[in-house]
Amino acid sequence: MKNIAILMGGYSSEFEISLKSGNVVYQNLDRSRYNPYRVHIFRDKWVYVDDSGAEFPIDRNDFSTQKDGHKITFDAVFNAIHGTPGEDGLLQSYFQLLEIPHNTCDAYQSALTFNKRDLLSVLKPYGIKCAESYYLNKGDHIDTEAIVSKVGLPCFVKPNKSGSSFGISKVKSADELPIAIEVAYKEDNEIIIERFLDGREVSVGVINYQGEVIVLPITEIISENDFFDYEAKYLGKSQEITPAQLPDAIAEKVRQTAKRAYEVLQMKGFSRSEFIIVNDEPFMLEMNTVPGLTAESLIPQQAQIAGISLEELFTNSIELSLKGINK
Numbered sequence: 010m011k012n013i014a015i016l017m018g019g020y021s022s023e024f025e026i027s028l029k030s031g032n033v034v035y036q037n038l039d040r041s042r043y044n045p046y047r048v049h050i051f052r053d054k055w056v057y058v059d060d061s062g063a064e065f066p067i068d069r070n071d072f073s074t075q076k077d078g079h080k081i082t083f084d085a086v087f088n089a090i091h092g093t094p095g096e097d098g099l100l101q102s103y104f105q106l107l108e109i110p111h112n113t114c115d116a117y118q119s120a121l122t123f124n125k126r127d128l129l130s131v132l133k134p135y136g137i138k139c140a141e142s143y144y145l146n147k148g149d150h151i152d153t154e155a156i157v158s159k160v161g162l163p164c165f166v167k168p169n170k171s172g173s174s175f176g177i178s179k180v181k182s183a184d185e186l187p188i189a190i191e192v193a194y195k196e197d198n199e200i201i202i203e204r205f206l207d208g209r210e211v212s213v214g215v216i217n218y219q220g221e222v223i224v225l226p227i228t229e230i231i232s233e234n235d236f237f238d239y240e241a242k243y244l245g246k247s248q249e250i251t252p253a254q255l256p257d258a259i260a261e262k263v264r265q266t267a268k269r270a271y272e273v274l275q276m277k278g279f280s281r282s283e284f285i286i287v288n289d290e291p292f293m294l295e296m297n298t299v300p301g302l303t304a305e306s307l308i309p310q311q312a313q314i315a316g317i318s319l320e321e322l323f324t325n326s327i328e329l330s331l332k333g334i335n336k
Contacts, residue, residue, distance in 0.1 A: 016086060140206050160203060164203060210286075213226075219325060255286075263284055279298065
């Protein structure tokens with residue numbers, strides 16, 4: 010029996026969603042193969058939490074814990090932390106140094122994909138389309154005229170390194186820009202302002218399943234709100250259609266683009282890429298490498314349609330890491 014640490018929590022606004030994702034993994038892990046341990050990672054504490062709610066500190070020197078006088082070490086880590094430090098390369102580097110296998114991509118890919126600006130810049134030369142954008146760092150002069158001239162209106166103001174739509178605003182007039190920028194700065198000190206793309210929004214997972222890179226069924230997202238924001242993602246304010254009812258040729262373009270991005274970046278583990286389809290062409294918005302695993306999340310929906318249960322999905326992820334594919 011392998012001891013598996015399921016990481017959840019984190020340092021960002023996504024910590025509550027991460028706790029839900031981590032508990033879904035905990036509930037669906039195959040007990041005949043694994044001993045699962047819930048490990049909460051917060052700025053002020055790293056602790057193993059048992060079923061009674063009791064907390065046992067994690068020794069960060071070797072990522073172990075003690076319970077009833079016995080030392081517990083882990084054969085592998087299942088990372089369910091959205092945002093920092095689980096999705097930006099920090100924990101990946103830590104586990105690489107400790108030589109503990111983990112189920113997500115390597116540190117470089119984590120850091121790159123977490124940074125929307127850098128991700129899109131790297132993928133552009135490979136023919137992957139993205140929206141026209143304008144960058145700001147905290148403290149920069151805000152030239153609303155220059156921003157509107159480059160990206161037009163409406164536009165989206167986003168934190169460069171954030172998830173779950175925290176800090177994102179759809180801006181319809183130049184007067185709204187300064188307020189939206191301040192909202193984004195609450196999440197990150199870097200901002201990306203993107204041209205509004207008027208098209209169909211889709212999300213698609215790509216995973217290594219049993220040693221082969223496969224594209225999961227595409228989901229079309231129809232939000233009741235202005236865009237696929239937090240309410241739409243987690244509070245039922247959207248319609249998610251899996252598989253998406255797209256013409257075959259367009260669906261194939263989305264699949265090929267998502268898989269190409271995964272392979273170009275030499276990804277491992279999960280990825281979930283978001284696209285807007287404009288004039289039959291997919292434009293990439295972002296890639297998530299620790300996507301949500303809650304009941305409302307898209308990867309579990311897509312896997313189910315593909316005939317992959319949550320237990321199978323999680324077992325596959327752990328087994329690949331134990332074989333060294335994600336080490």
